[in-house]
Amino acid sequence: MYQYFIWNGVSSLDMGVVMLKAPSIFIPQRKVNEIKVSGRNGVLHEDEKTYQNYTKDAECHVMDRSQIDEVCGWLTGFGEVIFSSEPDKVYRAYIKNQIEFGSILKNINDFLVQFDVEPFKYSVNAAGDALELTAPTTIRNSGTVYSEPLITVYGSGDITLTINGADFPLYGVQGSITIDSEMMEVFKGNTNQNGKYGGAEFPRFEVGKNEIRWTGNVSKIKIQPRWRWL
Structure with missing residues (x-):
């Protein structure tokens, strides 16, 4: 072949x-x-x-x-x-x-x-790796290096996303908001929402287990984890 x-x-x-x-x-x-x-x-x-x-x-x-x-x-x-x-x-x-x-x-x-x-x-199977969370959970990064995910939070008001003990605050969410850790941008549709983000850094998933939880009015969270390897 x-x-x-x-x-x-x-x-x-x-x-x-x-x-x-x-x-x-x-x-x-x-x-x-x-x-x-x-x-x-x-x-x-x-x-x-x-x-x-x-x-x-x-x-x-x-x-x-x-x-x-x-x-x-x-x-x-x-x-x-x-x-x-x-x-x-x-x-x-x-x-x-x-x-x-x-x-x-x-x-x-x-x-x-x-x-x-x-x-x-x-x-190659990026679509199949996508996650949808409705309750706090632990996910596993099976890659060989930390990933820089795309995270969309659906909810309203002030929300704090917590990953491995680190807080990533979101202020005044209206319907949904997206955090792109790779691009270091926060947006909704085509509108920049960086002013609603209070994190000192951007979320990342370490190799192995990653604990995800949140506070605030959240209906679901969609994650494209972007697993990667060296």
């Missing part, structure tokens, strides 16, 4: 492209600053607790050279990529190289695609 990748919802097989070699799987590099101190041996290390983008190389082959223009038009820009070697994970990426046919690999129909990917990979 051919190896393949899916770029922005389109399978390479549908474009007449197969992967000769799937990209390697490895952990992204952590951002650590080296600080040299005069008169001190060695260096100090300052851990920023974040990770760098990295490149995943996909060696490919186009079966029909008449499709090259169509393939080049498809393999461009930003989007999401899924590799057949990791069918349950999706990467956020952009294509960083100018694709050249036959210039790097031996066969004139062969070419290299370089995906510059963000540090984390996400669940």
Whole structure:
């Protein structure tokens, strides 16, 4: 069976492209600053607790050279990529190289695609991971790194959402309000609601168990947890 990748919802097989070699799987590099101190041996290390983008190389082959223009038009820009070697994970990426046919690999129909990917990979089944809570509960993050969820609270008035003992106050809620921890924004529809948010930071789900409770008039809470892996 051919190896393949899916770029922005389109399978390479549908474009007449197969992967000769799937990209390697490895952990992204952590951002650590080296600080040299005069008169001190060695260096100090300052851990920023974040990770760098990295490149995943996909060696490919186009079966029909008449499709090259169509393939080049498809393999461009930003989007999401899924590799057949990791069918349950999706990467956020952009294509960083100018694709050249036959210039790097031996066969004139062969070419290299370089995906510059963000540090984390996400669940392909994001919709299936969604949660709806009507009572306090404990959820489990089965990923390998904390997640930055999208949380919509349905209710009214002043509400305090509590996750793992940390409080995230919401003021004057009218119907619903959404906290996007990844974007660090609070909104309702297209309206910014940052002024109604009193949290010092934004909610996150740590690896393992996470306790969720709240006070105030809440009918339900919908969560897109955005589980992710290194």
